[in-house]
Amino acid sequence: MTAVTLPTAGDSTWDVPGRRRSRRPDGMALVEVARMDPRAWPDVRDPGSVEEIREAFGRRCWIQYMPHAGAIEVRDIGWAG
Numbered sequence: 001m002t003a004v005t006l007p008t009a010g011d012s013t014w015d016v017p018g019r020r021r022s023r024r025p026d027g028m029a030l031v032e033v034a035r036m037d038p039r040a041w042p043d044v045r046d047p048g049s050v051e052e053i054r055e056a057f058g059r060r061c062w063i064q065y066m067p068h069a070g071a072i073e074v075r076d077i078g079w080a081g
Contacts, residue, residue, distance in 0.1 A: 027077055030058045031065075038067035
């Protein structure tokens with residue numbers, strides 16, 4: 001059985017012994033920031049496109065998403081490094 005150390009307040013990574021540190025909490029935090037104010041981030045849609053696609057970026061990751069009423073649909077996510 002593998003022990004998992006859950007993150008505490010202020011910790012931005014999950015530690016799983018024998019595994020590389022996950023960046024998932026950073027991505028989830030960015031999704032939450034984009035969801036709270038989806039139109040605060042730049043519109044990156046292709047010219048002539050009717051879909052509203054925006055891009056939010058943080059220290060270690062970025063997401064492309066489509067805003068909907070009270071929610072966002074994540075279309076792509078990428079990691080720096």
